[in-house]
Amino acid sequence: MRYLLLVFLLITTQIEAQNNDQKQINEIYNTALTNGSGYAWLNYLSNQIGGRLSGSLQAQKAVDYTKKILDSMGLDRVWLQPVRVPKWVRGTPEFAYIESDPGLTNNVPICALGGSVATPLGGIKAGVVEVQGIEGLKVLGKEKIQGKIVFFNKAMDPTNIDTYMSYSGSVDQRYAGANEAAKYGAVGVIVRSLNLRLDDFPHTGAMSYGDTPMESRIPAAAISTNGAELLSATLKLNPDINFFFRQNCKMLPDVDSYNVIGEIKGSTYPNEILVVGGHLDSWDLxxxxxxxxxxxxxxxEVLxxxxxxxxxxxxxxxxxxFMNEENGLRGGTEYAEQASKNNEKHIFALESDAGGFTPRGFSFDCNQANFKQIESWKSLFEPYLVHLFVKGGSGADIGPLKNDNIVLAGLRPDSQRYFDHHHSANDTFAHVNKRELELGAASMASLVYLFDQYGIK
Amino acid sequence: MRYLLLVFLLITTQIEAQNNDQKQINEIYNTALTNGSGYAWLNYLSNQIGGRLSGSLQAQKAVDYTKKILDSMGLDRVWLQPVRVPKWVRGTPEFAYIESDPGLTNNVPICALGGSVATPLGGIKAGVVEVQGIEGLKVLGKEKIQGKIVFFNKAMDPTNIDTYMSYSGSVDQRYAGANEAAKYGAVGVIVRSLNLRLDDFPHTGAMSYGDTPMESRIPAAAISTNGAELLSATLKLNPDINFFFRQNCKMLPDVDSYNVIGEIKGSTYPNEILVVGGHLDSWDLxxxxxxxxxxxxxxxEVLxxxxxxxxxxxxxxxxxxFMNEENGLRGGTEYAEQASKNNEKHIFALESDAGGFTPRGFSFDCNQANFKQIESWKSLFEPYLVHLFVKGGSGADIGPLKNDNIVLAGLRPDSQRYFDHHHSANDTFAHVNKRELELGAASMASLVYLFDQYGIK
Structure with missing residues (x-):
């Protein structure tokens, strides 16, 4: 009898907990949708400050603005964490054309890849060879590449439902294409923009020369998808055309910057830390x-x-x-270093870095016991059409926190439109929908609430 | 032993069927995403033809264009089904202002509701009373409404995740507001646009006077959400302000139009018909x-x-x-009448009329046995993140086909952005994403494929 009573109590307690969770989560969503603040903050960040490349004046303004907002929120502590960041500057607008016959030119939209060196002052004009990704270099060989501009034209695969998979499948030509092509004697590289649709926006993004000495580095630019189609079609008609491009970007010495941090102290387990974040820097286009x-x-908004x-x-x-996700990850690296140095115990970190679109779910980097606990929460998210709870990556900035005793997670918004905007002049406030942004924030807050309630396994 | 063998055969046959289904569905999605036609067709419909109000020249052009496309597709039969449709015309652009003091005016964006009568040639100027939905009329009573313009300002509820629920909760003031307000002696009505965000687009939509005689009908217009906020705020400062509006829309006699139909004849059960459709008419803004x-x-694209x-x-x-969904449903009604007259056996009908956004699933109007069969297909859609299989409405045009031996279904795309566009000048091609449109078509084709394979219960 006493045993039955115990079982009964246990079950009713669980039901009550589930009900309380649903009630709290419902209140989070309602508050986000009726009285959200994130959209107005984003309006300021986007339209009063703008692109926030690491080391820029805008990045500093974004630090100041977000710190001011956090200061106004009645948190227990708000602070700036110093980080040294790289400072790459684009310089004057890039310029490029296809020369299909001497004197007959078509301008095409390009932009320097982040971290690229400049062309010579007067630009580069050379013949072009087209390859499909880095593997294409070997196929052509040094003889055909020497002295030429390499045109990396591997398109994103349209058949993946998760567009990040398509991004992963083509991003190596942007990141390492110049460094690899230089080994074959190329004088510059032009990379098809990582964009699933055909339009006129070139998309920038990080690239690296590895340890290649300065004098052996060749300039790299992205071309819009329409530009890439035109260049490819022109090459088919006449492989002997020339391509011209000019850019005067450069890398300056590192400068001081900051991660912006705020916290609410826990009442019962103040030493267990849950992190929620995104990156404050952005590309400049x-x-x-x-x-x-x-x-x-x-x-x-979660807090x-x-x-x-x-x-x-x-x-x-x-x-x-976090500062400097785009071209260095210095903020994420520094945050994890300080956490380790201070013996802080992080049990959960959630990053939102996949756009402000309708949230579909989360991906988790964690052990099976924790994933099982997370799956038991799925039904709480059903009313909000948040259905995707999968194992997978989390976020670049929180990656350095990884160890055996932390759950890392990433918000997974609908990904279909993301690469229409990503790293291009088309990533603007007008393309963010207020409700979709708010639903994402509410989903994140609900997940953070559950980890706060139940901890990790 | 023979029994066991039978069970074994049954199970392997089922597994094979499931594998074949997954293979076919995968091919459908891949084909849609790599080689879709729908986006180019929509480009023509939207940018070469434009808004297609029933009875308009554009509606006829849309009939001709889509018939031509169907003719080119190698179907077994393509035909036009005659329908008489109403012809309401907007006339010259509407004009409205708030007069907060004599001579002190603020123009606000309005549009006539579909089916409304005109104002007198010189417009209407009158005092304004604000109400929250039709219920608000009773609260004020005849004394306060007589001679006034009624301003219906019930906003869509932002807390519903399914925005159609919010639409349903506010649409009565648009559809029946004028007819109800006239009973209290109102001289006109202004209705807050059914839009979840604040912007400057007025949203039109159908309204009805029921049996009210012509001379007792009062004009009705929608005001943009920003305009509604301004009008409401102005009324709070001074309840005695005037509102002016002028519109010269009118209803003309019915005209001839068509449903456009094409079919592939079934090889095994040609008399069992599966319908997939949308409506060809649209609002004019x-x-x-x-x-x-x-x-x-x-x-x-499904075919x-x-x-x-x-x-x-x-x-x-x-x-x-279907023709004339927006202001009459004559196409859907006629199609069902002809189907019944010809003793056609429709077993399944699917409508897409909720925008070209990322598909989330389907809603079904059917019995439990069929819903159970449908639920057994859910896992086939999981790779495409199509997860929502619910009971509920289907589509207005296929509604008249309803009987006990048919499954009706509606595509359920993500609904967060839909009412930013719905029935307004903001419903344009630029707001449709190619991949999202294609994913919807592939989801529909996959469901049609499954009903073709397995029929209904």
Whole structure:
């Protein structure tokens, strides 16, 4: 009899807990959708500050602005964490054309890849060879590449439903293409933009020369997908055309910058830390609304929503706006180093860095016991059409926190439109929908709430 | 032993069927994403033809264009089904202002509701009373409404995740507001646009006067959400302000039009008919890309995808582009009448009329046995992140086909952005994403394929 009573109590307690969770989560969503702050913050970041490349004046303004907002939120502690960051500058607008016959030219939209060296002052004009990804270099060999501009034209695979898989499948030509092509004697590289649609926006992004000495580095630029189609078609008609491009970007010495951090102290387990974050820096061509202004304001909104719904966290919940994700990951690296140095115990970290679109779910980098616990929460998210709970990557900035005793997670918004905007002048505030942004923030806050309630296994 | 063998054979046959289904569905998605036609068709419908209000020249051009496309697809039969449709015309652009003091005016964006009568030639100027939905009329009573313009300002509820629920919750003031307000002596009505965001687009849509005689009908217009906020704020400062509006829309006699129909004859059960469709007419303010150009080209694409993947249907598969969904439903009504008259056996009908956004699933109007069969197919859609299989409504045009021996279904795309565009000048081709449109068509084709394979219970 006493045993039965115990079982009964246990079951009713579980049901009550589930009901309380559903109630709290419902309040989070309602508050986000009726009284959200993230969209207004993003408007400021995007339209009053704009693109926030590491080391730029705008990046510093974004640090100041977000710190000011966090200061106003009644958190227990807000601070700046110093980070040295690289400073690459684009210089004057790039210029390029296809010369199909001497004197007969078609201008095409290009942009320097982040980290690239400049062309000579007067630009480069040379013949072009087209390859499909880095593997294509070997096929052609040194003889055909020497003295030429290599045109990497591997398109993103349209058949993946998860567009990040298509990105992963083509990004190596952008990141390492110049360094590899230089080994074959190329004088420059032009890379097809990582964009699933055909349009006129060139998409920048990080590239690296590895240890290649300065004098052996060749300039690299992205060309719009329409430009890539035109260049490829022109080459088919006449393989002997020339391509001209000019850019005067350069790398300056490192400068001081900051991660922006705020926290609510936990009432019961203050030493267990939950992190939610995005990256404050962005590329310079658009205003970085999707990548990753959205993730920053959603992360700030998580703490605001927990407070606005009257929730008192058991554990310490921290928002971290990381600096320099795009071209160095210095912020994420520094944050993890300081956490380790201070013996901080991080049990959960969630990053939003995939655009401010309708949230579909989360991916988790964790052990099986924790994944099982997470799966038991799935039904709580059903009313919000958040259905995807998968194992997989989390976020670049929180990656350095990885160890055996932490759950890392990434928000997974609908990915179909993301690469229309990513790293291009088309990443602007007008393309963020207020409700979609708010639903993402509410989903994140709900997940953080559950980890705060139940900890990790 | 023989029994065991039978069970074994049964199981392996089922596994093989499941594998074949997954293979066919995968081919459908791959074909849609690599070699889709719907986006180019929609481009023509939207940018070469434009808004297609019933009875307009554009509606006729849309009939001609889509018939021509169906004719080119190698179907077994393509035909036009005559329908008489209402012809309402907007006339010259509407004009409205708030007069906060004599001579002190603020213009606000309005548009006549579909079916409304005109104002007198010189417009109407009168005092304004604000109400929250139709229920608000009773609260104020005849004394306060007599001689006034009624301003229906019930906003869509932002807390529903399914935005159609919010639409349903506010649409009565648009559809019946004028007719109800007239009973209280109102001289006109202004209705807050059914839009979840704040912007400057007025959203039109159908309204009805019921049996009210012509001389007792009062004009009705929608005001943009920003305009509604301004009007409401102005009324709070001074309840005695005037509102002016002028519109010269009118209803003309019915005219001839058509449903556009094409079919592939079934090889095994040619008398069992599966319908897939959308509506060809649209409102006149935008180009009707989401509502419902998207649904039309997706439905045409379903037949093209089945043919392109080499699939030979067992049952007859028919695409129907319905005329006059927006202001009369004459096409859907006529189609069902003809089907009944000809003793046609329809077993399944699927409509896409909720925008060309990322597909989330389907809703079904059917009995439990069929719903159980449908649920057994869920896992086939998982790789495409199509997860929502719910009971509920289907589509307005296929509704008249309802009986006990048919499954009706509606595509359920992500609904967060839909009412940013719906029935306004903001419903244009630029807001449709090619991949999202294609994923919807592939999802529809996959469901049609499964009903063709397995029939209904």
């Amino acid at each position: 658009g205003d970085g609304s999707h990548d990753d202004g959205a993730g920053c304001v959603q992360s700030m 605001r929503l927990l407070k606005a719904t009257g929730y008192k966290p058991k554990r310490t919940i921290r928002v971290v706006l | 935008g180009d009707g890309s989401h509502d419902d150009g998207a649904g039309c080209v997706q439905s045409m 093209r995808l089945l043919k392109a993947t080499g699939y030979k249907p067992k049952r007859t598969i028919r695409v129907v582009l």
